[in-house]
Amino acid sequence: MTRRLLQDLRVLQQPTAEHQQLVSYAQPQHWPNQEPPAQPDELEDDDLEDDDLDADEPLDEPGEEALASRPEPTDALKAERRKTNQLERELRTIKRQLAQFSKINPDEYERLQEAERQKEQLEREIASRELQLEAAAARKVKAAAKERDEALQDVQNLRKERLLERLFVDADGRAGGDNRGSFFEIFKHQVGGEFRLTKDGTGRDLLEPIDTKGNVLLGDHGNLDAADHIESLRTHPVLSFLFNQRGGLGPATVIAEFDGNGLPTNLQSMSASELYLASYAKKPAGARR
Numbered sequence: 001m002t003r004r005l006l007q008d009l010r011v012l013q014q015p016t017a018e019h020q021q022l023v024s025y026a027q028p029q030h031w032p033n034q035e036p037p038a039q040p041d042e043l044e045d046d047d048l049e050d051d052d053l054d055a056d057e058p059l060d061e062p063g064e065e066a067l068a069s070r071p072e073p074t075d076a077l078k079a080e081r082r083k084t085n086q087l088e089r090e091l092r093t094i095k096r097q098l099a100q101f102s103k104i105n106p107d108e109y110e111r112l113q114e115a116e117r118q119k120e121q122l123e124r125e126i127a128s129r130e131l132q133l134e135a136a137a138a139r140k141v142k143a144a145a146k147e148r149d150e151a152l153q154d155v156q157n158l159r160k161e162r163l164l165e166r167l168f169v170d171a172d173g174r175a176g177g178d179n180r181g182s183f184f185e186i187f188k189h190q191v192g193g194e195f196r197l198t199k200d201g202t203g204r205d206l207l208e209p210i211d212t213k214g215n216v217l218l219g220d221h222g223n224l225d226a227a228d229h230i231e232s233l234r235t236h237p238v239l240s241f242l243f244n245q246r247g248g249l250g251p252a253t254v255i256a257e258f259d260g261n262g263l264p265t266n267l268q269s270m271s272a273s274e275l276y277l278a279s280y281a282k283k284p285a286g287a288r289r
Helices: 002-013 040-051 064-069 075-102 106-170 183-194 226-233 272-280
Strands: 195-199 205-209
Touching: 106 183, 106 195, 106 205, 106 226, 183 195, 205 226
Parallel strands: none
Antiparallel strands: 195 205
């Protein structure tokens, strides 16, 4: 029995699996598909092989085929690089400007800004003044041109009036008048618009008869002469009083007994205006008194 107790005591004194100390063993770790670590002898051989390499000998460079196989950068990548380079240049420019601005004295900068504002204000005032002067000069030029045109027109009117007066006198126009005007002024007002001032072949002033539309009146031999047109007004029912009569008027008046064709004049068939005109008309050739 004593022997049995000793055996049980020995069993209790031995450590169990739970109380056994864990023992770690050094085991090299390696990744899958990785060769096992080299042995020291192999490492020494590799070191010897590395020592055999020449330090000045260049390493093997990739061949032309490897360079040709490299992918070329795309257009988008090139554009992105250009954009990046441009932004970098702008950034450097801004940095230089900021560096320059940092050297400016704030008071000096404010003074320069105020001087610049005054300069701009002065330039605006000068520009406004120049515009005013130009407008005033343009108005003066326009007024001077208008006065010149009016003066030239007055000269033309005076030259035309001089020729009209000469025609009126040559046509035995009546002289004199009253406070309402002279006979020539009435003639000029009534008949002056029927003539236009022009020049002949020698450059001398000339009056040519025109109609209400401005067309030249024609006669038997081309353009109607101004003197012939004035002569036709002597027998005008209204304007004939402007001229001195070349025949008598009243009981002593002798009206041609024969017309221009040699036929006897029928006074009974004439109207009052025809009798009035016939009293001033020249006697035809061959008419008896």
